Amino acid sequence: MVKDGEPLVGGHKFVFVGGKGGVGKTVIAAALGFDATLQGKKVLLASLNPVHSLTSLFGQNLSGGRLVSIEGVKGLDAVEVEIEDIVRDYKTKMTGRLREFFRWAEVPINPDPFIEVATTNPAFHESAMFDRVMDLILEAGGNYDLVVFDTAAVANAVRLIGLSKLYGLWLARMIQSRREAQQYRLSLSFRKEKVQEEIKKDPVIADLISLHEKFTKTREIITNPKLTGFYFVTTPESLPISVVVRFIKMVEAFNIPVGGVFVNNVIDAADASSDPSGYLAAKVEEQRRYLTMIAEQMGDKVMGYVRSFPSEVRGVDALKAVIEDLRSYRPAI
Ligand SMILES: Nc1ncnc2c1ncn2[C@@H]1O[C@H](COP(=O)(O)OP(=O)(O)O)[C@@H](O)[C@H]1O
Ligand SMILES: [Mg+2]
Missing domain, CATH: 3.40.50.300 (P-loop containing nucleotide triphosphate hydrolases)
Structure with missing residues (x-):
């Protein structure tokens, strides 16, 4: 009381x-x-x-x-x-992220179907809400x-908070593999300065790191x-x-x-x-x-x-x- x-x-x-x-x-x-x-x-x-x-x-x-x-x-x-509104904004944001990821990975495929799958799955609404x-x-x-x-x-909120731990681990792994790919790319490159410059500015890494920080901070606060x-x-x-x-x-x-x-x-x-x-x-x-x-x-x-x-x-x-x-x-x- x-x-x-x-x-x-x-x-x-x-x-x-x-x-x-x-x-x-x-x-x-x-x-x-x-x-x-x-x-x-x-x-x-x-x-x-x-x-x-x-x-x-x-x-x-x-x-x-x-x-x-x-x-x-x-x-x-x-x-x-x-x-x-937030689903629409989140979709724009995620689309940008995915396009950037494919562009950088130099994957010669059309990213649109991947973007479609990622942004229309049932968990997308929940994720968008949790992002807000x-x-x-x-x-x-x-x-x-x-x-x-x-x-x-x-129930959704709780599940997402629980999942955020898993998601954090996944993000950490993504950051690591992105770095490995960069190193690999660098070692194969003939124009090392240019690649090094690009790596420094890699928007995907910056994005992954900030997302990881956001999840970690939120989870620390909520628990x-x-x-x-x-x-x-x-x-x-x-x-x-x-x-x-x-x-x-x-x-x-x-x-x-x-x-x-x-x-x-x-x-x-x-x-x-x-x-x-x-x-x-x-x-x-x-x-x-x-x-x-x-x-x-x-x-x-x-x-x-x-x-x-x-x-x-x-x-x-x-x-x-x-x-x-x-x-x-x-x-x-
Ligand atoms: N103690 C109460 N006495 C009278 N009416 C109430 C009381 N608590 C809630 N209400 C009314 O019941 C309805 C549902 O309340 P609400 O807070 O909107 O529920 P919920 O958000 O859980 O769906 C509203 O019309 C609200 O004004
Ligand atoms: Mg209500």
Whole structure:
């Protein structure tokens, strides 16, 4: 549980918020970011979802992939990352890389089919998104005290972080073989100065090295429990709980630190007593079972609870009510 005066996100600088669809990830991510601004922090809220909801949450147009200041909240910026745009940019970038690689290797074949395969495979979207996440971590990391990622695709993110280690090894190997090829080329060459000059400027090596550094730095940050936390949102319901249990196992298997769990949409017994139909009272009983299950399965990780409000969470005042609950509301279990 979070103490007064402490940030809800345990001092983490990079926060990922995951959970099943519709449980309140966007609401909780925004509340966590907003909470930090109330303590004087500079915060970036980044939505990585195919369908964005920060725009409707704040009633402000945030689309277009640019970082925008949230009106009326000092220190809060937001960005909705547009997957189509980043896939297009990433494709251009990768095409350039591959062309350069083939040109340098002096392979007398048409590189286009290779480029097509490399940029249309199913993992390409994920890689493009992860590339943007790395940029946000490494660049925005310098300008903000906290970056909150609202992400539906936790499984993808985690898998890519896990894969980044493998990818790093692969890149290291690529750099090595590129260097070997250069040496070979040099030893066969009659015009050694010219080749040496070209080797110094080899764009492929420079590119491989910078990519390798980017992966290494990102992985160091994401697996550092002092800097990064993966937070999960569940409701007192069966499926959302099993999703979070599965995510926690997955994240821990990749040595990625779990920051905590937030429980959303709790119906309070006091509210149920004013419902003559008995519907809410029955709901409260049902939820009690699931709240007990949450306490048993991940009790040490639960950071806060939020009640189910009579209407959707929109705007700054509604977010303040969410923060208030996260800090002080506890259901009777
Ligand atoms: N505690 C709550 N009380 C009432 N409505 C909520 C609460 N939490 C979330 N909502 C509403 O539920 C819907 C889904 O929430 P959202 O944060 O967009 O979920 P997710 O990002 O996990 O898909 C939104 O319309 C949101 O306003
Ligand atoms: Mg969402």
